[in-house]
Amino acid sequence: xxxxxxxxxxxxxxxxxxxxxxxxxxxxxxxxxxxxxxxxxxxxxxxxxxxxxxxxxxxxxxxxxxxxxxxxxxxxxxxxxxxxxxxxxxxxxxxxxxxxxxxxxxxxxxxxxxxxxxxxxxxxxxxxxxxxxxxxxxxxxxxxxxxxxxxxxxxxxxxxxxx
Numbered sequence: 001x002x003x004x005x006x007x008x009x010x011x012x013x014x015x016x017x018x019x020x021x022x023x024x025x026x027x028x029x030x031x032x033x034x035x036x037x038x039x040x041x042x043x044x045x046x047x048x049x050x051x052x053x054x055x056x057x058x059x060x061x062x063x064x065x066x067x068x069x070x071x072x073x074x075x076x077x078x079x080x081x082x083x084x085x086x087x088x089x090x091x092x093x094x095x096x097x098x099x100x101x102x103x104x105x106x107x108x109x110x111x112x113x114x115x116x117x118x119x120x121x122x123x124x125x126x127x128x129x130x131x132x133x134x135x136x137x138x139x140x141x142x143x144x145x146x147x148x149x150x151x152x153x154x155x156x157x158x159x160x161x162x163x
Contacts, residue, residue, distance in 0.1 A: 035109040045101070050094045
């Protein structure tokens with residue numbers, strides 16, 4: 001048991017340096033990573049839009065009560081009520097933007113991954129069917145371990161009876 005056996009020297013070529021551009025090969029894992037990144041970005045944008053507006057509303061309520069209680073026009077609504085009523089349209093816009101970005105960026109990636117998975121499943125299914133067919137064909141031909149014997153023949157002893 002030597003030290004080199006457990007801790008070999010690193011290879012002389014450490015691979016590409018951090019500043020070298022490594023081109024990403026399109027693989028199912030690469031697609032999954034891109035899908036995760038797109039979905040993460042989508043969640044962040046939607047969450048920050050809705051929560052950002054609500055946080056802005058809370059900050060104005062806490063630190064600018066004069067602004068929130070002042071009237072905003074002839075209708076008698078205060079600025080606080082107007083901003084509060086605008087929360088619903090802001091959330092609806094955030095939902096619409098979420099759906100639009102999902103349709104444009106996330107759904108095509110998910111469809112690509114689904115297509116790869118279905119193709120892989122079909123290839124696996126075809127290979128499995130071929131393997132089963134080959135096994136059935138081998139069984140019909142007989143057991144190769146005993147020459148001269150097929151699956152339908154019975155072995156008999158020299159006296160004429162079955163073993």
